[in-house]
Amino acid sequence: MSIKGKAFIAGAYEHPGRELPDKSIPQIHAEVALGALADAGLGLADVDGYFCGADAPGLGGLAMADYLGLNLRHMDSSDMGGSVYMSHVGHAAAAIASGKCRVALITLGGRPRTTSLRAPGQLMGEPPEKYFEPIFGANVSALYALAAQRHMYEYGTTSEQLAEIKVAASVHAQYNENAMLRKVVTVEEVVNSPIVSSPLHRLDCCVVTDGGGALVLVADDIAATLDRHCVKILGHGEAVEHTRGGWQDITTTGGVRSGADAFGEAGVSRADIDYVGLYDSFTITVLLALEDLGFCPKGEGGKFVQDGALQSPNGRLPFNTDGGSLCNNHPANRGGMTKIIEAVRQLRNEAHPAVQVPDCELALAHGTGGWLSTRMGNATVILGREGA
C-alpha cells in the first residue's frame, strides 16, 4: 500500500530556543507539540497517534504520552538516530493510511548544549560494537572524517569543495534571527578554522544546541477541514547501513536505497525537486547525500556544490534555507526534524523572503542517523504542495 497522498503535514513548529537550561526535556517536547498543534488548528485532545525517538525521556514514548495526557490508538518510538523523523513521517503516513490513527504528533526535544550528555548512544545500553570501536577512541566527528578522507582519496574531493556547503548554509542563516551562527563565512574561513578530525575543520561541523521541533500529520479528510495550507506526503523510503562484518564502503550511504524508494513511491524525478532539506551533521554528510540521492553522479558531489549551487534562491538546488544544522540548530544531537520543518515552510511559501524558493512545489527531506561509516539510519521523504 502506498502512502502517496494519504496524509498531510498540517502543523510544524521549531523551538526558537538554542540554550534552554531552565526547561526540562519533557517540557521542550510539550512546547513544540503545542506549537505544532496550534499551527494546525488542533489540540492535544485531537491526537491519537504519537511518534518520538528512543531518546525521549522515559520508556520510549510511554512517559511522554503520560506527560502530555494523550489518548492514543497508535504509538511508535522506533529509532534511527537523527534520521528517525523522516522515518516517522513515513510511519505516521502509513498508520493514517491504514486507519490506525487520524492525527499523528511527532516530537523532538533535547538539551545537549546545556547538559553534559553530549555523547549520543550513551543512554542506549551496551552496544555490541563498544569494545571494537569506541574502545579505540572512535567518536562521531572521527567516523565522519574517515568517510571524508576516503572520499577525497577516491574522487579528489577537496576541503574547499566541502567548505562551499558551509558557505551556502551561512548565507541562508544570516536571515534567521534564531540561528546559532548568523555570520556569512567564506571558503577560506572554513578551511582555515581549526581541525577537529582531519580533514574536517570546526566549521565543517554542525552546532550543538538545545531545542526541538514537532510535526502534526492528519488524514486527508481532516486536512480538507483545516484552515491551513497542508503539505502532502508523496513518498518515503528508509534503509539501514552497517559495517557488513567489516566489508563496508564508507563513501556510499543508505541514501541510495532510501532515496530510490522515496522517488519511486512519489513518482517524481530528481529534476522535479525544487528544494532539499539535507541532514548536515557535517559538510561531508551533505555531499554524500547529494550523490546517493542521485542529484549528481557518485564522486561528483564536490563539483556539484561549487559555484553557489546550494544557495537559495538562485542556486541549482537550494538546501537548508534556515541555515541547517551547520549554522542554525541541531537540537538533541538530531537534525532530521528541522530539515522537514524548513521544507514545510518552503512548500507553504513561509520561508524568509530572502531565501524562499520561487514557486516551490516539491521538496525532499533526507536524514542520515547514527554514525556514518559504521551503523547508519537513512530516511527520505518527498513532500509536495497541497495540490501536488
Added chain:
Amino acid sequence: MSTTELPSPKPEIQPETASFWAATLEGKLLLQRCSDCGRAGYYPRFVCANCHSTGLDDFEATGRGTIYSYTVTTRGILEYATAGSYVLAMVALDEGPKMITNIVECEPADLHIGQTVEVVFAATGGAGALPRFRPVIRDV
C-alpha cells in the same frame, strides 16, 4: 607527536568475544571465517553478517593490512576525553574485513591511505589487549 601513550581501556568480555580477546593476550589477531560463504568477518559475533550462517570459525589473521582511511582527531570522548590528538583509522586487513583501530608509532603527517601496517597489541591490564597498528618499515 607520539601516539604511543593512548588510553587503553579494558575490554569487557562477552561469550562470543572471549576467544578473540584471549588471543590478543598471546599476540594473535583472530578473525572469524564463515564455513558457508567463506568470507572472513570482523568483529566477532554469532551470525555471519554476509550470509547469516552461524557456522563461524576463528582463525589467526596475518595481522597485516593497509590503511583504508584515517583521521587525526582532537575530540576524544569517554576514556579518550583527555587523550589529545590521536589517529583513528579504518584498516583493511589482508583477509578482507576492515576494522576501526588506531595507528601508533608514527608521525601522523606521514600517513597515507594505502600504507601497509601491522598489528601491535597494547596491554590494558585486563583480560584482553587492544589490537593497534603501526606502519611497516620496509628494509632498504
